[in-house]
Amino acid sequence: MSLSRPQPSDPGVIEVTTEESIARWFEEPADRAPAIETDALTKKFGSVVANDAVTFAVRPGETFGLLGPNGAGKTTLIRMLTTLLPPTSGTARIQGHDIRKERPAVRAVIGTVSQAVTTDENLTARENLSVQGKMYGLSGRTLSSRIEGRLREVGLWDRRNQIAGTLSGGMRRRLEIARGVLHAPQVLFLDEPTTGLDPQSRRGIWEMFGERKASDPGLAIILTTHAMDEADALCDRVAIMDQGRILCEGSPQSLKKALQTGERVALEIEPDLEEADGEALRGMGAVNLRIGSGRSIAFQSRLGEGVGRRAAQLLELRGYRILHLTIEAVTLEDVFFSYTGRALRES
Amino acid sequence: MRRGAELRPARGIRLALLGIAAVCQRAYLTIWRQPLLLVSTMLFPVIYLVVLGNSLNRHLTGLPLAVVDEAGNSLAAECRRGVLALQTGRGLVKATFSADRAGALDDLRGGRVRGVWVLPFGLAARGPAPAFIGDNTDRASYDALESTLAEIWADVTGARRQAAPAARLEAFPYVDYLTYLGPAIVCLAIFMGSMVSGGLQVIEDRMFGYHEGYLVTPISTGTLVTGHILAGAVVASVAGVLVLLLILMITPLPFQAEAVAASILTVFLTSLAIASLWFLLFARARRASVLRGMFGIINVLLFFPSGALYPVESYPRWLRALSDVNPLTYGLRALRDLLLRGARPESCLPEWIFLLTFALVCGVMTQVLFRREV
Numbered sequence: 001m002s003l004s005r006p007q008p009s010d011p012g013v014i015e016v017t018t019e020e021s022i023a024r025w026f027e028e029p030a031d032r033a034p035a036i037e038t039d040a041l042t043k044k045f046g047s048v049v050a051n052d053a054v055t056f057a058v059r060p061g062e063t064f065g066l067l068g069p070n071g072a073g074k075t076t077l078i079r080m081l082t083t084l085l086p087p088t089s090g091t092a093r094i095q096g097h098d099i100r101k102e103r104p105a106v107r108a109v110i111g112t113v114s115q116a117v118t119t120d121e122n123l124t125a126r127e128n129l130s131v132q133g134k135m136y137g138l139s140g141r142t143l144s145s146r147i148e149g150r151l152r153e154v155g156l157w158d159r160r161n162q163i164a165g166t167l168s169g170g171m172r173r174r175l176e177i178a179r180g181v182l183h184a185p186q187v188l189f190l191d192e193p194t195t196g197l198d199p200q201s202r203r204g205i206w207e208m209f210g211e212r213k214a215s216d217p218g219l220a221i222i223l224t225t226h227a228m229d230e231a232d233a234l235c236d237r238v239a240i241m242d243q244g245r246i247l248c249e250g251s252p253q254s255l256k257k258a259l260q261t262g263e264r265v266a267l268e269i270e271p272d273l274e275e276a277d278g279e280a281l282r283g284m285g286a287v288n289l290r291i292g293s294g295r296s297i298a299f300q301s302r303l304g305e306g307v308g309r310r311a312a313q314l315l316e317l318r319g320y321r322i323l324h325l326t327i328e329a330v331t332l333e334d335v336f337f338s339y340t341g342r343a344l345r346e347s
Numbered sequence: 348m349r350r351g352a353e354l355r356p357a358r359g360i361r362l363a364l365l366g367i368a369a370v371c372q373r374a375y376l377t378i379w380r381q382p383l384l385l386v387s388t389m390l391f392p393v394i395y396l397v398v399l400g401n402s403l404n405r406h407l408t409g410l411p412l413a414v415v416d417e418a419g420n421s422l423a424a425e426c427r428r429g430v431l432a433l434q435t436g437r438g439l440v441k442a443t444f445s446a447d448r449a450g451a452l453d454d455l456r457g458g459r460v461r462g463v464w465v466l467p468f469g470l471a472a473r474g475p476a477p478a479f480i481g482d483n484t485d486r487a488s489y490d491a492l493e494s495t496l497a498e499i500w501a502d503v504t505g506a507r508r509q510a511a512p513a514a515r516l517e518a519f520p521y522v523d524y525l526t527y528l529g530p531a532i533v534c535l536a537i538f539m540g541s542m543v544s545g546g547l548q549v550i551e552d553r554m555f556g557y558h559e560g561y562l563v564t565p566i567s568t569g570t571l572v573t574g575h576i577l578a579g580a581v582v583a584s585v586a587g588v589l590v591l592l593l594i595l596m597i598t599p600l601p602f603q604a605e606a607v608a609a610s611i612l613t614v615f616l617t618s619l620a621i622a623s624l625w626f627l628l629f630a631r632a633r634r635a636s637v638l639r640g641m642f643g644i645i646n647v648l649l650f651f652p653s654g655a656l657y658p659v660e661s662y663p664r665w666l667r668a669l670s671d672v673n674p675l676t677y678g679l680r681a682l683r684d685l686l687l688r689g690a691r692p693e694s695c696l697p698e699w700i701f702l703l704t705f706a707l708v709c710g711v712m713t714q715v716l717f718r719r720e721v
Contacts, residue, residue: 107563114559120373120377123373134372183356
């Protein structure tokens with residue numbers, strides 16, 4: 001796969017790369033087996049390589065995000081890890097169980113919330129969970145108390161007898177989540193858990209994951225998303241995927257720090273910017289300086305905080321009037337851009 | 348969580364049983380929530396019964412017949428009286444009398460009469476005898492007219508009085524066609540019922556993604572297959588038994604507890620065989636359009652060769668081969684034995700064994716073909 005992607009000019013800046021992070025991971029005192037470790041997991045559909053030797057590891061209690069545009073291979077990866085799709089080569093272990101050889105054991109410890117609606121629209125919320133719980137070997141009072149607990153957690157206990165098909169989109173998704181965690185899995189797979197939901201429902205679901213984590217600190221969550229804010233909000237560590245490969249991996253903070261550019265600044269000033277003052281801005285750490293009609297200026301800052309603010313102060317000191325100022329913090333979006341040369345939304 | 352205080356999740360056989368219970372629970376709740384589905388499932392065979400039973404094999408009446416009397420003698424007059432008696436009595440014919448042979452044949456060609464009975468000049472017991480020219484495009488009317496007119500001629504000439512009457516005995520109580528169709532309709536209800544709950548549900552699950560919810564759980568493929576087959580079989584049995592009871596009410600069949608119990612067992616085993624056949628056919632199907640396309644074909648392949656409407660003995664060899672491996676044939680045979688012939692339940696054992704074996708073979712094949720990975 002010859003992919004021409006612009007590499008950061010100084011690889012040393014990148015704090016963590018895939019191999020390094022795994023090496024570091026193993027150096028840490030291993031009190032528990034990894035929740036997930038994949039070993040050159042590859043899936044080919046004919047000549048199309050959906051996943052190309054994907055290798056990563058997730059600790060118990062960690063929330064790991066797989067970021068990437070649609071078609072990056074996130075869902076394929078999740079389907080292999082949840083035993084729905086056999087890998088072409090390579091393998092993975094979940095709680096020490098091989099996904100090729102010990103599928104029933106893998107299935108017993110994982111929970112999934114997939115993009116598909118897997119709750120039956122003709123059944124009530126409680127009936128859906130009752131059916132699901134039996135499949136995990138739960139029954140009787142254990143099952144009914146578990147169902148009550150989960151429905152309360154997702155705020156659907158009052159609607160336990162409502163037919164699933166009549167629940168709103170957000171509530172239906174919460175029911176899916178209750179279904180996914182019903183049997184207290186040790187590893188939870190979330191495939192785009194908030195896609196298609198309004199912002200309020202999304203935040204509600206993020207909070208629910210937070211609570212779930214708080215009540216079950218050992219739970220490892222692996223989450224796919226193409227929403228960078230979601231990854232920022234939920235993940236301890238993220239891996240950016242594109243065209244079936246993991247491009248980089250690390251905590252959202254470290255990935256952002258690893259970028260050569262910092263915040264994005266846009267200014268509108270009066271009067272037009274003098275050439276000398278432009279140089280002064282560059283001297284402060286402004287890169288990619290673009291001067292529009294002379295009054296609107298946009299640049300990205302070098303690493304470090306507060307360049308935008310200091311630039312504005314400097315311009316004011318030099319007698320400019322600032323009509324408009326926007327400073328956008330660097331996001332994972334910029335990280336994605338730096339690795340692929342494309343914005344996430346375009347792809 | 349109170350994980351420590353809770354019981355450990357079941358494994359092995361218990362997990363399998365719980366899995367089967369879960370699949371069934373869902374299937375029944377789904378049907379329960381959509382009672383219309385089951386009602387329409389049973390409506391189809393009942394309508395089939397009423398329409399088919401009343402449109403096939405009923406007595407023919409009012410067939411237009413032209414009698415051409417060229418003889419004009421007393422024997423011809425007796426023949427005409429015979430025809431008139433037929434018209435006023437059984438009402439089989441609506442006769443017109445003339446001496447115009449060409450006109451009558453014209454009417455026959457134009458489809459205005461179904462037959463022409465020519466009483467030729469010099470009609471006598473030794474000959475010349477009457478000639479029947481019939482519209483053989485419609486076999487049933489032709490045969491009825493031909494045989495009845497031959498009877499009249501035999502009566503008139505006294506041929507019948509000379510022949511010794513053959514001994515005829517009906518082994519079982521009189522069964523009209525509607526009643527004869529009864530067991531076939533029960534089978535049709537089973538077929539329909541197993542389709543909405545078994546075949547359709549498997550595909551729907553796959554289309555709507557519910558299947559994934561099953562597939563990521565630790566229950567085995569065997570459990571899934573067994574659960575789906577059982578769920579489909581019980582729904583089909585409910586449809587079958589309800590139609591069976593309805594038939595017992597509207598037809599003059601005697602209600603014998605033992606025969607009815609054995610019939611219900613037959614219905615269940617037939618349902619099991621049909622449900623497993625559906626699942627085998629759709630083990631790999633992805634789209635409901637496949638089902639819609641298949642339904643008609645499977646219906647024709649299962650229902651008609653079963654001997655539901657016409658005796659198996661009339662089929663050509665290839666069709667009989669199909670009929671020999673068709674679970675409906677066996678279900679139907681057992682039901683007819685039990686309901687129409689008043690057979691002892693144990694005489695249905697071979698049919699029951701066949702049905703059970705058929706279900707098992709299909710179930711095992713489904714499990715092999717069924718792809719867990721979606």
